[in-house]
Amino acid sequence: MKLEGEISKNFYALFTPELNKLSELFQKYNYEMRMAGGAVRDLLMGIQPADVDFASNATPTQLKEMFEKEEIRMLHKRGEEHGTITCRINEKENFEITTLRIDVVCDGRRAEVRFTEDWKEDAFRRDLTINSLFLGLDGTVYDYTGGIKDIELHRVAFVGDPVQRIQEDYLRILRYFRFYGRIAKEPNLHESKTIEAISKNKQGLGNVSGERIWMEFKKIVVGRFAADIMDQMLKVCKLYAQLGLEENSCNLDEFRRVYEASLHHPTYSLEPMTVLSTCLADFDGVQRFHDRAKLSNAEKHLAEFIVEHRTEALKNKENIRFFQDLLMDEIFLYGFREPGSQERVILNMVELMKYIESPLQMHSEIKEWVKPEFHINGITLMNAGVKKGPTVNAIRQHLYLLWKKSGYKMSTEELLTHIDDEIPAPVKPKAPKPRKRNLT
Incomplete structure (x- = not known):
């Protein structure tokens, strides 16, 4: 030809x-x-x-x-x-x-x-x-x-015998699903012999390196027909363990909601970890998936951020102040000072907003928001008479929370009048300590 x-x-x-x-x-x-x-x-x-x-x-x-x-x-x-x-x-x-x-x-x-x-x-x-x-x-x-x-x-088929092709390289299981999403006209026209070959040989996928798994998997979860393909991979072929996921924690209805919501907004695209977070119940689930897929630090932190905040964020999906406060908390509590780290926090915030379907204009608002600066540090407090020691951080956090409650309007002088308040126990972050480093 x-x-x-x-x-x-x-x-x-x-x-x-x-x-x-x-x-x-x-x-x-x-x-x-x-x-x-x-x-x-x-x-x-x-x-x-x-x-x-x-x-x-x-x-x-x-x-x-x-x-x-x-x-x-x-x-x-x-x-x-x-x-x-x-x-x-x-x-x-x-x-x-x-x-x-x-x-x-x-x-x-x-x-x-x-x-x-x-x-x-x-x-x-x-x-x-x-x-x-x-x-x-x-x-x-x-x-x-x-x-x-x-x-x-628009047919996706293995060359010759599908069992032989899969057993030569088990990663071809994921390549099949990725190309199905790219090529097929309809989401659920898989050939029975292909799905049977995948299901019978799925254990071999467990021996493929996490880096290779994630390279294919991340393209699947944001590709065409992703929700239907995930149903086929997990509900039908039962690839949970091979992909580092737990069946009881995988909310495929939520996956479909988050994925399909993105289709209505061609101006933005989802990060793979945003939509896949629907299959991770908690920090342990994120860690298990990370152990399997060998995520980058940025990907792991994004999953942790969504898992930690999605429930409260859903209750406040149209409240820009909630997201502003959350952004300030992230910067204050975790001290993101590395180059580009605050930008990464903002990106995570926008992905969380996509996850819960906040109004589109709020995405721009949070990106463009000029963050107020909290000018009280340890030296400021010691100059005001606070003794050096563990109480410095507790008092600083107390003053930060007062400042936030005021809408970030209280001056440094006003805040320093509260250094002798009864100080509550400091707020401890829920996420693991490694979140505060290597965010870029």
Whole structure:
């Protein structure tokens, strides 16, 4: 099949001077190079690909020899054991080229590979039919697995036997659901043999690293059909344990509410942890998921923040003063002084507002609010006669709460008249102490 019409125009728009030079180089040395995988799929769907990967019948050794002879710089040479060489043309553009290969030994996480010159063999070791297409630089599409028809049908299917494909790399379970969200026309048209293969082989997903799990999972929870796909993954396939979630804590109705609310507001998008917080009941749940998914500090803190405050925030969803006070409390209690940390607190606040569906204008209000400054510190108090020691922080917190109650209007002089008040026990933060560090 040859590309035609608008698709052909999009294809040739990819040809930079650097790609033309690379193509000429492969012709000179009598090697073949084709576009592979996702870029071909996207072009056939009318989507201009953001990244293009290439496959070749040249071995890594042959690629290196060719580039060395032509004095072309190579990057990331460690990839050659898996068949991938990255070159930089004209010091402008990088190209990743992978030798055709067969997965010889697979343990469900990684594979030992053997290089081949057979394009069909390489196609049949890939995960999904829609990802196993090749596109020659003359515009010819090579389809060995039925990928073109599946793109036309918006069908997501494993190449060949789904059990075999999954057992080669269990992460393909999540890749299936991610691409289903991107490709399918309807949310619940999964093929029974595919779901059965996933359900029977789900335990293998538990051996996949948390970083790889989260990389796929975070795209699923904010992608198309996310609520229906989560129902399929959790209610039907029971992937709770493999994903670091607890069945009793996963409120999928709440997940659907938060996710679908975001669809009504195209001006903003949800952070993955915002919507996934619906499946985390408390700090222990956040920690369990973090242990599995290896979240960044910012992601973990966002989940903790939502879990801690969502109940009270829901009661005050239209009360901007509640969110202003909460923002001030976060800054005062946890002392976020690192560069960018206060901005992160504001972002967390906005995500909480999205979670509970606060009016959209309040999101802008909290971002633009000019925060008042609390000028009382330990030195101020000691200069006012407070003895150095643990009472300093207790008095400072007491004065801060008085200041907040006044709408942040009491002056420093007025506040200092209260240093001899009966001081209540300091408010202790509910969240774990690590929240106060590494927030960026």
